Amino acid sequence: MNLDGADRDIRSRIYSYESDVPSHMWDSIDQRLRPGRKKWFFWILIPVGLLGSIFLGLNYQQEDLPETPNQTILPALSTSEKTFSNQEIESDHEVAGQILAGSQLSKNPISQSDKSAAKEITRPKTKKILSVFSEAQLQTLPGSGQEARLGNLHTGDSLNSLAVIAEPKWQEDHSDLLPQRRASNSREAKELTYLESRTLFALRDEDPNIDICPSFSSTLQIKPFVEIALWGGLPFKNLSLRDAELKPYRDLRNSTEKTRSSIAFQVLGGLDIGDEIEVKTGLGITRIFEVFDYVDQTATRTITHIVTDTIFVNGQPQVRTDTNIVTEYGQRVKLSQNSFTLFNVPILAAYKFEVGHHRFFVQGGITWNFALRSRGDILAADEQIISIDTRDRVSNPIYKSQVGIDLIGGLGYEYNLKEKNVLRIMASFTHMLSDMTIEGYPLGQRYDHIQLGLSWKHQF
Amino acid sequence: MIEGCVRQDASCQKQLFLLYSRKMMTVCLRYARNRADAEDILQDGFVRLFQNIKQYKGKGSFEGWIRRIFVNASLKKYQAKKWNMEQSGLDYHQNEAVDATVISSLSEKEIIEQIRQLPEGYRVVFNMYVIEGYSHKEISETLGINEATSRTQLLKARKHLQNKITTMTMPHES
Secondary structure (H helix, E strand, C coil), rough: CCCCCCHHHHHHHCCCCCCCCCCCHHHHHHHHHCCCHHHHHHHHHHHHHHHHHHHHHHHHHHHHCCCCCEEEEEEEEECCHHHHCCCCCCCCCHHHHHHHHHHHCCCCCCCCHHHHHHHHHHHHHHCCCCCCCCCHHHCCCCCCCCCCCCCEEECCCCCCCCEEEEEEECCCCCHHHCCHHHHHCCCCCCHHHHEEEEEEEEECCCCCCCCCHHHHCCCCCCEEEEEEEEEEEEEEEEECCCCCHHHHHHHHHHHHHEEEEEEEEEEEEEEEECCCCCCCCCCEEEEEEEEEEEEEEEEEEEHHHEEEEEEEECCCEEEEEEEEEEEEEEEEEEEEEEEEEEEEEEEEEEEEEEECCEEEEEEEEEEEEEEEEEEEEEEEEEEECCCCCCCCHCCCCCCCEEEEEEEEEEEEEEECCCEEEEEEEEEEEEEECCCEEECCCCEEEEEEEEEEEEEEECCC | CHHHCCCCCCHHHHHHHHHHHHHHHHHHHCCCCCCHHHHHHHHHHHHHHHHHHHHHCCCCCCCHHHHHHHHHHHHHHHHHHHHHHHCCEEEECCCCCCCCCHHCCCCCCHHHHHCCCCHHHHHHHHHHHHHHHHHCCHHHHHCCHHHHHHHHHHHHHHHHHHHHHHHHHHHHHH
């Protein structure tokens, strides 16, 4: 490298020269180094906090259940032929009688609380949730003088009342397992066939105030669940004008960007409140696919050729440069796969109902959306193709990072699988309430979706 | 501080930024077409620096290593826009340099401004050769042009700069 005096002077003066740096520069760099740390943290905290509160509340409620050291809880009995095979259910009083029969196994006299509890559980409203002991089962209970054991109850345990807590579930119809004469026309028998599982609480004398039937007192039963959902959808793009003069630009955008499809994945957690209501929240990702297809019929391109030669004139070197420009005219085709990836935080509520033996639900709620990434190309207002790749457009973004809120509504059908697993088929409509583009951008952009989804729900 | 940056410690990264950002802003200003582009390059450069700082093995000057990152970030921006380079016609150039006495009458800011106003191709080659100290061979390899083109661009840049500075300083002399 041969530097002459002027070059050296320029170099020495500006090589270490310090220029002013904008005050916000570090914040921008920090934001890129730790993407989303600040903006995501708060929004992730919302569902996590909500779920945490729900589970804490649930635990608090469970502490109200009869779980004293003196209490013995037997494992749940499953609905089976054995359970119902010898039953004769004629009236509410008979149910109560069976419960009292359980109490009479105690070596102690029946207390007043046992009687009131028995009355409580014989109300018609609660009748279907009770179970009765078959003669054979009673024989196996402690106190019957036999060595047989049932769960954690042992022979000689002092009991003064027994109650069976059952969880009504719309399971398969097991009426065929009942004696034919009952299954044919007995409403009570059919109701019992929908009992899924039951838990036997055995209470001692010293717990007279414990509600022996807590699940069906005035407090609603609350159960947590998780749900994993996969959606496929048809998005409808809506480009709105923020400047009336830009209508041709909007038309051009609409003609060059074709919306194709969308997919979404959600992991939700929530609570079943009673049999009919559920609330849930969680995290999700939605990706919208588009095709950018632009054909410029009057495109031009310029190719520059530079030829350089050194010649000597009177012994002095001279550089001769010949530069040619070739301009070509033709058609330019640009085809890109565009996509927008959104991070979602949904908060949903559902109401479940039955039509015959089929179980449906309607659900609705809101979703907070955040733009994770955009890819592809669009046309700028001057008809130049510009990239919308998030990585290329840090300093001049078109799309907001925090998109806003969606409204969601839908209808679904649920099918009970084994145990506490439910398969759901859902259809929903989603409407964006705010634009994805920043305020200063000439066009607003948002999407509505029609989606079909499949989910698996597991109750705890 | 470098070890802290390797650990992605935010406070060390900020210290490094405060130490070098003003010098690197000058580098970016020399290569960029305008201040907004320079700020973009500065941001990209620091992000790239912090993401790759573990590759610095302690050999050579740290400032030199950083400077190379910012030059590369600038070139990346330049290469994305290289279709802007346009010249036509038949030119003759003598191997002439900028008058050293004229340079001394300008402030650093004015010199940078004049360099920035050079046409894209001239500006890049001038910066790489005169300020950064690349050879024509290195420039040709980096930019994907032949060495002769690099020499020509440098000559044109000098000529251009000479004319601009002369025009600029004339009113002061009168």
